Amino acid sequence: MEKEVKKISIAVIKRLPKYHRYLGELIQKDVEKISSRKLSEMMGLTASQIRQDLNNFGGFGQQGYGYNVKDLYREISKILGLHNKYNFVIIGAGNLGQAIANYHGFSEKGFHLKGIFDINPKIIGMKIHEVQVMDIDKLEEFIYTENIDIAVICVPKENAQEVADRLNKTNIKGIWNFAPVDLRVRKDTVLEQVHLSDSLLTLSYKINEKLLQERQEKIRQRRDIPGHPLKSIKT
Amino acid sequence: MEKEVKKISIAVIKRLPKYHRYLGELIQKDVEKISSRKLSEMMGLTASQIRQDLNNFGGFGQQGYGYNVKDLYREISKILGLHNKYNFVIIGAGNLGQAIANYHGFSEKGFHLKGIFDINPKIIGMKIHEVQVMDIDKLEEFIYTENIDIAVICVPKENAQEVADRLNKTNIKGIWNFAPVDLRVRKDTVLEQVHLSDSLLTLSYKINEKLLQERQEKIRQRRDIPGHPLKSIKT
DNA sequence: TAACAATTGACAAAAATTTGACAATTCAGT
DNA sequence: ACTGAATTGTCAAATTTTTGTCAATTGTTA
Numbered sequence: 078m079e080k081e082v083k084k085i086s087i088a089v090i091k092r093l094p095k096y097h098r099y100l101g102e103l104i105q106k107d108v109e110k111i112s113s114r115k116l117s118e119m120m121g122l123t124a125s126q127i128r129q130d131l132n133n134f135g136g137f138g139q140q141g142y143g144y145n146v147k148d149l150y151r152e153i154s155k156i157l158g159l160h161n162k163y164n165f166v167i168i169g170a171g172n173l174g175q176a177i178a179n180y181h182g183f184s185e186k187g188f189h190l191k192g193i194f195d196i197n198p199k200i201i202g203m204k205i206h207e208v209q210v211m212d213i214d215k216l217e218e219f220i221y222t223e224n225i226d227i228a229v230i231c232v233p234k235e236n237a238q239e240v241a242d243r244l245n246k247t248n249i250k251g252i253w254n255f256a257p258v259d260l261r262v263r264k265d266t267v268l269e270q271v272h273l274s275d276s277l278l279t280l281s282y283k284i285n286e287k288l289l290q291e292r293q294e295k296i297r298q299r300r301d302i303p304g305h306p307l308k309s310i311k312t
Numbered sequence: 313m314e315k316e317v318k319k320i321s322i323a324v325i326k327r328l329p330k331y332h333r334y335l336g337e338l339i340q341k342d343v344e345k346i347s348s349r350k351l352s353e354m355m356g357l358t359a360s361q362i363r364q365d366l367n368n369f370g371g372f373g374q375q376g377y378g379y380n381v382k383d384l385y386r387e388i389s390k391i392l393g394l395h396n397k398y399n400f401v402i403i404g405a406g407n408l409g410q411a412i413a414n415y416h417g418f419s420e421k422g423f424h425l426k427g428i429f430d431i432n433p434k435i436i437g438m439k440i441h442e443v444q445v446m447d448i449d450k451l452e453e454f455i456y457t458e459n460i461d462i463a464v465i466c467v468p469k470e471n472a473q474e475v476a477d478r479l480n481k482t483n484i485k486g487i488w489n490f491a492p493v494d495l496r497v498r499k500d501t502v503l504e505q506v507h508l509s510d511s512l513l514t515l516s517y518k519i520n521e522k523l524l525q526e527r528q529e530k531i532r533q534r535r536d537i538p539g540h541p542l543k544s545i546k547t
Numbered sequence: 548t549a550a551c552a553a554t555t556g557a558c559a560a561a562a563a564t565t566t567g568a569c570a571a572t573t574c575a576g577t
Numbered sequence: 578a579c580t581g582a583a584t585t586g587t588c589a590a591a592t593t594t595t596t597g598t599c600a601a602t603t604g605t606t607a
Contacts, residue, residue: 088594090517094510098492112554121494124554125596132556140555141603157513158520172414176407182492182509188516227515251519253512257333257417259356267522269515273506274417275329277488278392280462280504281423282325284486285393287502323564347584359584360566367586375585376573554603564593572585577578 089130093157095120096130100150112143162187164224165253168240169231170195170203170210173255177229178206191223196236220247227251234258324365328392330355331365335385347378397422399459400488403475404466405430405438405445408490412464413441426458431471455482462486469493 099120103111113131117124131137131149134156138144154160167174170193178193193205194213203210211219219225228244230237230252237256244252244266251267254260257275262268334355338346352359366372366379372387373379389395402409405428412418413428428440429448438445446454454460463479465472465487472491479487479501486502489495492510497503 085521086593090514091510093517094507094513095494097513098510114554123596125598126594128555129557129595136556138555139603140601141553141605143554156517158516158523159513161516161520161523163516163519172407172411176411177508179407180508183512186509186513188512226519250522251515253515259330265522267515267518269511269518271506271508271511272329273412273415274421275326275333276504276506277418277423278329278332278394278421279325280486280488280502281393281396281398282328282391283502283504284398284461285396286320287485287500288393321563349584358566360568361564363585364565364587371586373585374573375571376583378584548607550605550607552603552605555601557599557601559596559598561596562594564591566589566591568589569587570585571587572583574583575581577580 083133085133089133092122092130093153096127097150097153097157097159100146100153103146104150108146110143111146111149113138116144159187162189163226164189164191165227165229166190166192166194166216166219166225167229167231168194168213168216169233170197170200170205171231174229174231175205177231177255178208188227191225192219194219216243217247220244220249225249227253229253229255230260231255318368320368324368327357327365328388331362332385332388332392332394335381335388338381339385343381345378346381346384348373351379394422397424398461399424399426400462400464401425401427401429401451401454401460402464402466403429403448403451404468405432405435405440406466409464409466410440412466412490413443423462426460427454429454451478452482455479455484460484462488464488464490465495466490 099116100111113124113127116122117127120127128138131144134152137149137152165188167178167190170178174193174195178190183190190206190208193208193210194216195201195210196213201210201212220228226249228240228249228251230240232240234256237254237258238260241252241254241260241262245263249266251269252260252262254268254270255273257272259270260268334351335346348359348362351357352362355362363373366384369387369391372384400423402413402425405413409428409430413425418425425441425443428443428445429451430436430445431448436445436447455463461484463475463484463486465475467475469491472489472493473495476487476489476495476497480498484501486504487495487497489503489505490508492507494505495503
């Protein structure tokens with residue numbers, strides 16, 4: 078009778094948006110059903126992994142048939158919480174804040190931009206994407222009166238924690254952080270960080286790694302020409 | 313004599329930029345040495361993991377002392393390939409492209425913005441961050457003559473693959489993709505994707521998960537009041 | 548209606564990742 | 578110079594994640 082709360086691993090969670098994205102595309106192409114094998118070929122995963130992932134949440138498929146695309150899309154949407162509507166504010170109306178404000182994909186997923194805040198008097202009062210930029214002094218009050226669920230932090234890294242501290246005193250549900258610092262937040266606030274420069278450094282690592290490999294490859298070739306081929310090296 | 317090329321796992325690679333970031337902060341605070349334990353407390357990892365991660369690349373520490381911050385920073389910079397200089401272009405001068413062009417952190421890490429490309433005649437000719445926006449027709453030629461290493465894709469998802477296809481015919485080393493699609497690229501081109509909306513959906517998942525947990529918590533409490541406490545449930 | 552191909556869900560095996568433990572070493576204080 | 582506390586690098590154990598396999602089920606075709 079005891080309902081076990083199965084803990085879903087973060088690895089699985091991180092793949093859910095990707096499933097959602099691919100299923101959305103299949104719907105657009107009027108595809109009715111999909112097998113884990115075909116999906117795995119499209120997405121570059123194993124079929125086994127897809128079936129295992131989905132089974133964390135329930136048996137959505139049918140033996141001998143596969144998965145109904147629309148049904149599965151709906152299920153994953155629900156798992157992702159996209160049946161909820163979210164109100165969000167952007168804090169920091171610099172280039173990145175403006176870029177996010179102007180991104181159109183969010184509202185159709187149920188995320189509604191309600192306000193933009195900045196500290197710079199020159200920017201306050203401007204209109205971005207139908208929303209006026211407000212003085213950051215008004216932040217807490219606005220969150221309260223407008224029922225804001227999510228705050229997007231786009232301020233410089235020096236000010237990010239101080240903004241987070243202010244948010245921690247409100248009843249905000251989630252923080253989407255773009256400042257290049259790891260924020261400390263209240264335990265019951267959800268935090269999702271986007272570290273763009275970390276991503277760029279990862280790219281740099283991979284480029285460099287490839288350069289090193291190529292260099293080594295050349296040395297190996299030169300050595301191989303006269304003699305017998307070496308036994309294959311694990312990559 | 314055979315030099316084994318140790319394969320570094322992607323999990324480790326993804327943590328390197330974070331080490332780099334924290335060590336950079338320590339340098340700014342004039343901290344000379346750091347132990348894996350202190351670093352683990354700062355970063356929210358285990359000390360064991362940090363030591364293990366770093367040992368993939370060499371023994372940078374000293375028993376009984378710890379790690380010299382500057383040395384370790386320098387080593388990790390090198391591992392990340394930051395001793396190289398990279399020339400990059402941005403393709404798509406919309407809000408996001410402009411935000412990236414204006415971000416100051418890149419050039420100090422050795423990434424130099426050389427050109428911005430767009431298809432929109434109204435934008436072509438504009439100057440962003442000292443760089444003129446050029447017609448996308450000139451892309452391939454520019455990559456060749458200016459020795460461009462990295463292309464940043466900031467075009468709408470409908471055009472992203474077509475841009476990637478064009479890049480695949482050049483000798484570009486890496487692609488940093490912000491369009492919400494998984495690009496197909498040549499095997500010898502390095503790809504790093506930033507899926508902002510995936511990240512937002514992950515946030516949505518976590519918020520929703522927390523809501524469900526709270527709801528269940530309340531039910532459990534109500535049930536517990538009269539009787540004996542249930543045995544603890546694994547979280 | 549029977550036979551066959553396709554496919555899931557479940558389980559077990561395999562692989563990868565993280566954690567724990569400890570000998571060896573270093574530094575600081577006396 | 579000696580002692581004790583701190584700390585690394587390494588190995589093995591524990592845990593988590595991914596992959597492979599197969600019975601059971603379904604839809605399709607002859």
